[in-house]
Amino acid sequence: MSFGVKQHFLKGNNNWFWWPLFPLYPYGSRNTTFSELVPDLVWSFEQLQGLYYVAVPIRMTVVKVPKGLMIINPLPPTKDLLDQLRILENDHGPVRTIVLPTASGLEHKISMPAMARTFRKAILWVCPGQWSFPLTLPLSWLGFPSSRTRILFADGLPHRTACKWISLGPIDIGLGRFQEVACFHKPSRALLVTDALVGISSKPPELFDLDPTPLLFHARDEGNQPLKDSPELRNKGWKRLVLFASFLKPSQLEIPSINTVLKNSFKPGLRNLKSHFGIYPFQWQKGWGLSVDQIMGSTKPLLQVAPVIERLVFPRAKNVFLRWLDEIKELEGMKLLVPAHFSAPIIFTKRECVSLRQKINFSRWGSYQDEPSFLRSLDQSLLKLGVVPNDPLNKFKD
DSSP states (O other), X not given: OOTTOOOEEXXXXXXXXXXXXXXXBTTTBOOEEEEEEEXXXXXXXXXXXXXXXXXXXXEEEEEEETTEEEEESOOOOOHHHHHHHHHHHHHHOOEEEXXXXXXXXXXXXXXXXXXXXXXXXOEEEEOSSOOXXXXXXXXXXXXXXGGGEEETBTTBOSOTTTEEEEEEEEEEOSSSEEEEEEEXXXXXXXXXXXXXXXXXXXXXXXXXXXXXXXXXXXXXXXXXXXXXXXXHHHHHHHHHXXXXXXXSSOTTEEOOOHXXXXXXXXXXXXXXXXXXXXXXXXXXXXXXXXXXXXXXXSSSOEEEEOHHIIIIISTTOHHHHHHHHHHHTTOTTOOEEEOSBSOOOEEOOHHHHHHHHHHHHTSOTXXXXXXXXXXXXXXXXXXXXXXXXXXXXXXXXX
16 A cells, blocks of 8 residues: 555454355455545545455445545445444445446446445446446346436436546447546545556555465465465565456466376365365466566556556557546646555656656557567457457447
């Protein structure tokens, strides 16, 4: 965390019974950390989420609005998370609004119905163009109460005196659309985003202090190595998790043969579910740490476009991103950035926004020079199969 923000571990009932709807780690047990990002104005709730111990924090942000609170990007509402929310309600008023500001982020969408059932008087606002897979179903069929659900822009905008809303997209990505709506919270001068921008720090998030297993699992080089704990191994595991989350399959990673995987499995001390019985289908090559240094800040979070978003959603829509940043840099008094992933808050003024825009404008956007071949081949394969369009803006042109 930047700014020396102190996180508090919420220790109580962390059960999440609806995890089979979206079976991601840590499944039915969701530890939560809570922190106040801006005194009396902005609060952060974080949980881990991922696959095969490739877990990174995901954030729900709560902001003060007139006569109450607004939730952005809801998380699974475990009892300990709700208990802390009730404390905020006692101090600042009821939850009036719940916002899903992304069209495609299932990890943010899955908790919306449960949060809506908990706060039955809150109005739900969702990004335009919501879609589901394999069939696009009505929102009411997905658990969104029709009487309380509104579409951003089409039905207005919530709390316009306190918030300014800026859309990134829409971009046609074949199965549906990519679009996310940023919220500039004027009282705190914080820009709240979902997936587009992130700041990645070299220090593992405090959330892992509750259970460092994902870090220790991926800090190993072979499956027959035990899960030992140390600050060095936690840092090593964190770097590898960042590479997985950013590039899906880093170029420095090879998949060993099944014979090698099985040879190192089921060793004494590893015959348990926590260590996945020694099954470790990864083999890191020398120099793997050099790639992570390019996307991770050493003394503070490194601000950037989320690598997967840049390479799979926006490779042919660079100008859309630049226009979005042009709108953002004109926000009066902007001071902070609060993404839904990785570090928050991050210093983000007009100066940082202009610097980021210049970096993007002069970069080889989508060219994949010196980038992992997996993302390049994946994008090209999807393009060749017609899953993603060659002109992602054509569908939305007037």
